[in-house]
Amino acid sequence: MHSFSAAHKLFVEIPKPNVVTWNTMISGYVHAGQFRYALSFFTGLERSHVCADAFSITSALSACSQLSLFKLGSSIHCKTVKLGMANGTVVANCLIDMYGKCGSVEHGVRVFYEIIDKDVISWNSVIAASANSGHIGLAYKFLHLMPNPDTVSYNGLINGISQAGKMEDAVQILSSLPSPNSSSWNSVITGFVNRNRAREALDMFCKMHSRNVEMDEFTFSIILDGIAGLSALTWGLLIHCCAIKCGLFASVVVGSALIDMYSKCGQVKNAESIFHALPNKNLVSWNAMISGYARNGDSAQVIHLFELLKMVRDMKPDGITFLNLISACSHNRIPFEVAISYFESMIDAYKIAPSIEHCCSMIRLMGQKGELWRAERMIYELGFESYGVVWRALLGACGTQADLQVAEIAAAKVIELEKDEGYVYVVMSNMYASFGRWEDANVTRGLMSTKRVRKEAGSSWIEIDVASFSDFLNER
DNA sequence: ATATGTGAGT
Structure with missing residues (x-):
């Protein structure tokens, strides 16, 4: 149980x-x-006249790792060099981890080579950093050079291989381990879930269970995510029971995953009772419940919960809360002005920078209202004009509103910025047809067939000459 | 007195 405000109050009195x-x-x-x-306390330390030591550095580096702050992490690295502690084992271990999480294995490996007394954690960190960045061969190399690799060493490798989607290899290494632990299993299950292979993830989950490997919060959160994707309620109920048996009934992580799973399986009532029973709700739990209501079309509850959230002490909505809120507005009958005011309050009152997802959601909303020019203006105002997805959203909105003028602008942008012209052909020919402009529709269809546009199983479109359709649009 | 490695939830 943390008590930050109490700790902070005490701190300021020192x-x-x-x-x-x-x-x-x-x-x-x-x-x-x-x-x-x-990190703000680390900055505070630096501003006061206290000298940072290895303990301050390692904690600060850990924060950088989690936030993927390469620049700050590197600047701390420079400090450690100046202070002469960059080659200290613990500090160097943290540096390897930081560089790995910031996507710069090369720097991490360089730090690793400089360590005079490499310990297990040094080796495991460099293995994990290599494997997680996709350098599986390098990870293997370190694993073989390592004096006494342990389960954690192999887990680094399993995790990297699973992340790369090489599930057969991952399973093979897992089964070769003498005593795989929870993390070994969790990595493989995560790999299957992330590759939309939830059936196999469930299979691994059952194996893990039958081998009496301890199941933790990670195990349940990831398998519930897989279940949610399958909408397999029976499995969900079973796993819920299993989590209770493992003593995880009060876990926020498992609880939030359960809320998500139940609402994706259409069981909002179950999601609701989990939410209310959770003793320590965090923002993720709130967001999961809000999105659960949104998904099930209960806009009144979405707004109710949002208003409640704003009143909870030490809790404030984030970008995801607003994303759920805005999408609830567009999927339900919430007045346009109300939705706009939420979006504006996100930016002005909560100082949250709108993401591309927010932008697309607002485009849909404005599209429904027929405010396509306003949507087009917003794209520029938010500075997302160089992203194809945004124009694709606008083109989609034009399709439902049958606005040819904006559609042609959006179509040209999608062609310019993305390689996916097939989508544009389909939308435009349908639109021309709906306007009775059969000739244009036919020209578009003709372009489609001559360029052999077809949809492939994987949903990508192939070999289309960009210029031909752009010319067609420009001639108009 | 305080620090580092595997995996997670919207």
Whole structure:
């Protein structure tokens, strides 16, 4: 049980905090997953006249890893070099991890080579960093060079291979391990779920169960995610029971995954009772419940829960909350002006920068209202004009509104920015047809057949000459 | 007194 406000209040009363006091605050926030706060205390330490030590550095680096802050992480690396502690085993281990998570294995490997006394964690970190960045061969190399690899070493490899989607290899390594632990199994299950192979994920879950490997929060959250994708309620209920047996009934992580699973299986009532019973709800739990209501078309509950969330102390909506809220507005009968005001409050009151997803959701909303020019203007205002998905959303909105003028602008943009002209051909020919402009529709269809546009099983469109359709549009 | 490696939830 954390008590940040209490700790913070105590901290500010300390007249001259020493390095240990600072470090306790930094690592406390890291452990609680509050990485930004952790880093603000690190900055505070640096601004006061206290010198950072290895403890401050390692906690700060851990925060950088989790947030993928390459620039800050590198600047801390520079500091450690100046302070002469870059080759210290623990500091170097953290640096390897930080570089790995920031997508720069090369830097991590360089740090690894400089360590004089490499310990198990140094090796495991460099293996994980290599494997997770897709350098499986490199990970194998380190694993073979390592003096006494343990389960964690192999887990790094299994995890990387699973992330790369090489599931057969991952399963093979798992079965070759003398004593795989929860993490070994979790990595493989995660790999299957992320590749939309939920059936096999379930299979692994059952094997894990029958071999009496301890199941933790990770196991349940990922398998529930797989179940949600399958909408397999019976499995969901079974796994829910299993989680309770494992003593995880009060876990926020499992609870939030259950809320999501039940609402995706159409069982909002179950989702609701999980939500209300959760003793320590976090923002993820709230967002899961709000999106559950949104998915099931209960806009009144969406707004009700959103208003409640705003009143909870230490809790404030994030970008995902607003995304759910806006999509609920477009899928349900919520007044246009209300939706707009939510979006504006997100930007103005909550200082949340709109993402491409927000932009697309707003385009759909404006499209429904017939405000296509406003949507087009918004794309530029938000600075997303160089993203094809955004124009694709606008083109889609034009299709339902039958607005040829905006559609032609959007169509040209989709062709310019994406390689997917097939979609444009289909939408445009349908639109021309709906306007009775059969000649244009036929020209479009003709272009489709001469260029052999066809939809492939994987949903990608093939070999189309970009110029021909652009010319067709420009001639108009 | 305080620190590092595997995997997760909208």
